[in-house]
Amino acid sequence: MRIEKVNLAETFSGIGEHWRPKVAAELNGQEVKLVKFKGEFPWHHHEHEDEMFLALKGSFRLEFRDRTVELNEGEFIVVPKGVEHRPVADEEVEVMLFEPAGTKNTGNVEDEVFTAPREN
Numbered sequence: 001m002r003i004e005k006v007n008l009a010e011t012f013s014g015i016g017e018h019w020r021p022k023v024a025a026e027l028n029g030q031e032v033k034l035v036k037f038k039g040e041f042p043w044h045h046h047e048h049e050d051e052m053f054l055a056l057k058g059s060f061r062l063e064f065r066d067r068t069v070e071l072n073e074g075e076f077i078v079v080p081k082g083v084e085h086r087p088v089a090d091e092e093v094e095v096m097l098f099e100p101a102g103t104k105n106t107g108n109v110e111d112e113v114f115t116a117p118r119e120n
Helices: 008-013
Strands: 022-027 030-040 051-057 060-064 068-071 076-079 085-100
Touching: 008 030, 008 051, 068 076
Parallel strands: none
Antiparallel strands: 022 030, 030 085, 051 076, 051 085, 060 068, 060 085
């Protein structure tokens, strides 16, 4: 096993598509994913997984059925399993996700545009 550092700017510069998370690291059955958001993502929930969103560059909204939370650079939120949500970004934002390995980005929804293929 090699121990490697991750350069966030370099990794984000290689991400060309919005809503396609890239696994940057794994630890204790969890994945650290980097993703660019722009626009509206489908409403969804994750039946068995909590999900953490950390705004690294830019800001976005995390919409819930009963409220909206604005996340600015350096802020994060944990969405508990089973809670319906959708991220919305008016401008491109760089986000770090932390969630159990194998978590599908669209949770309980299958969407031909937004559901990301699993990385090998």
